[in-house]
Amino acid sequence: MLHSVNLMDTAENGYEVSVTTNRPVAEAVSAIAEALRSRGYGVLGTIDVRKTLKGKAGRDVNDFTILDVCNPLHALNVIERTDKAGLVLPCKLSLREEGSGTRISMLRPGKIFGLIGDPALSDIAGLVEREITGAMQSVAGE
DSSP, X not given: OOOEEEOSOOSTTSOEEEEEESSOHHHHHHHHHHHHHTTTOEEEEEEEHXXXXXXXXXXXXXXXXXXXXXXXXXXXXXXXXXXXXXXXXXEEEEEEEETTEEEEEEEOHHHHHHTTTOGGGHHHHHHHHHHHHHHXXXXXXX
C-alpha cells in the first residue's frame, strides 16, 4: 500500500496535522481506533457524517467519519488544571475519503489548548499531540 505522511502544517494557519492511507474509511477507522487504544486512548463517539447527511439532508457525500478521542488520564489532568476543559476536550479526528484512500486529520492540540489562554496546559497538549500523531503515523505507515 502506498501511504503519505504529512506532519508539516497542512493548513495555512498551522492548525492541522494529517496523514493519508490507501485504506477505505471504515478500515482506517478501525486501524486508528486500535492504534489509539494501544496508546491509552479510547473512542468516545463516532459520527458517520455520510449517513447523517443522507438521512437528514437527503444528500450523498463522500465517506466521512468524525471520531471523538480521549486518554482518560490526560483528560483528568486537563480537568484538574482548568475549568475550561470542556472547551478543548475531547480531541477530534476527521477521516475523509480522498481518492481511493482516506485522509486522517486532527487539529493540533497545542493550538487548540492555547486558545483558552492557560500556558500550564502546553505540556499536556504537546504530549497529546505527539501520541495521537504517532497513532496516525502508524496507520499511514502500515
